[in-house]
Amino acid sequence: MSKKIVFDKDCYRSLCRDMGDDLPIFYRDWWLDAVCGQGEWEVMLYLEDPQVVAIYTIYSKRKGPFTYVSMPPLTKFMGPYMIKPFSQRKQQKILSKMVDALPRYIGFDQTMHYQVKNWLPFYWAGYHQNTRYSFVLPDIGDLDGIWKGISTDYRNNKIKKASEQLAMKYDLETDLLISIFAAPFERQQTTMPIQASTMKRLFAACAQHDCGQSFYIEDQQGEVHAALYLLWDKDTAYLLLSGESQQWRSSGGGVLLTWCAIKHASTVLRCHKFDFLGGMSENLERTRRQFGAVPRSYHYIKKWRGPFWWISHVRR
Template sequence: MGDKALFAAIEEQLPVFFQSWWLDIVCEQAWDVVMENGASGVTVVWPYSYVRKAGMLLLRNPPLTPYLGPLRITRQSCTGEELSSLYKRLPHSAFRQWSCMPGISYEEWFTAQGLSCKKKRTYLLDLQLSEDTLWNAIHPKRKNAIRKAQQDLSVDASFPELKTFIEWQSASFTAKGKPYPYSASLLQQLMQTGARKGCCCAYTARNVAGEIQGAIWLVQDKTTIYYLLSATPAQTHRGAVSLLLWEAILKAKEQGLSIFDFEGSMDDDIAHFFKRFGGKETSYEAFQKTDSLIWKLKQRIAG
């Protein structure tokens, strides 16, 4: 039996970003997986996405996939011996890049292989805490914004027209001088497939006139829900997204999920917004190495 067939048998134990249906959609060209077996079966997996650009093979996290890389199926870190066994079975590439799961550190091992390490941050909420404890951990100003939004807005488990959502998101990227990174077909496939599998949810806030003030989209697996996308119109209620996130936190808690992952940002303003929900700041590691002088030059030119 091939690695992908073995992988299919255990992948539901893994984070949603590691699962076949997700990788089939987000990977620009293709993906594969290397694994290690123990006495009880598969113990460690390393799914990876690969593309060919200008005749060079590149391994890197695909779009909308904040975490990938090596992982024990119990969601714990791999040993150095396991990492060595998996790493040598990856295809030779001009460029390789992974952002691994939060709370797991491979820095010492990967830097010994010549990869650079960049520490990123996210914020994790423990959904096993009581609702009162979660509420009390939110910054007073954020709680005030939620209370005001509760008075002015209603929330339902729906999603606006995708075209509208993308237009709003694109405007925020343009304001920061960045190109919009996602295609409509990518988002549509993820949302439709995720909905069929029960692996995603969306919430929309509306004012009394029924006008949409904001929407968020989240994905989940057996233990964790991840906040991935949000959008608001140019003129919106300032507490709309805060209210939507609070509603999503409560719904995830009702479902019995353990963790709410804000899928943090290196943007200080966004990180500050997330931090005020009281989550625990948690680092995750991004590793990178370029072996091709041509690809290094291309990266330098592209910035």
């Protein structure tokens, strides 16, 4: 059996068309075009007679004379993904070859898909690792069970009370949607790290491929209290972005909206999981726990060379 590694974006686009919904959304070519720009991502393909059995997506950036690998905005996972089911031993062999085939960059930062359990090939090649966590509802088919798992405070003091005065709707006007997502950063007097043009481009691409939609909560006067953007693929719905209007933060609209999104993902989209995609702050962890979500670990892999080697040891 012949085996080889190639960098071939055209071949990958054909693979994406053939796989359709079977490929996680963050690895699809149209997603990468939207968040990276068509010329700023590349992909490594691992072939076995002559099928593609594994992929490795890469987003590279330049700063002066240096090229480094980073994560594009709004993208949870990049790097390796096994197309075919293999044993852990076979996956490790394939991953070792793909890591060895990576171009030599001055810096490297990637978060790996949950599928990557074994990061030893990176360790052997001099990379460093941190464990990170997202929060997931692993079985949203059982909505009664999900409801019972939500904290009493959220069920009674947030969701039930808010549902008496507020209503959920779809497809909020894009500029207003983005302004609500920016509200938490404005409260902290910081700049939102995602450009509005990137969000608009991604929202348009998701709508075109029927993989994303905005949801919002408003009162009887038409005032928007909270909004979120939901992504989905064949298996999982993802809470990509969310925010609350400053003057309505205590209305419970944000909690009610999240519950509505979970129900939509279960009953309309027929997804199996709901991934909050959140960071690891203590406040965020507490909020996700209120919904009964459980932590799910993934690898953050990094490596910086030359005069930048110290970044690998301090970057989190």
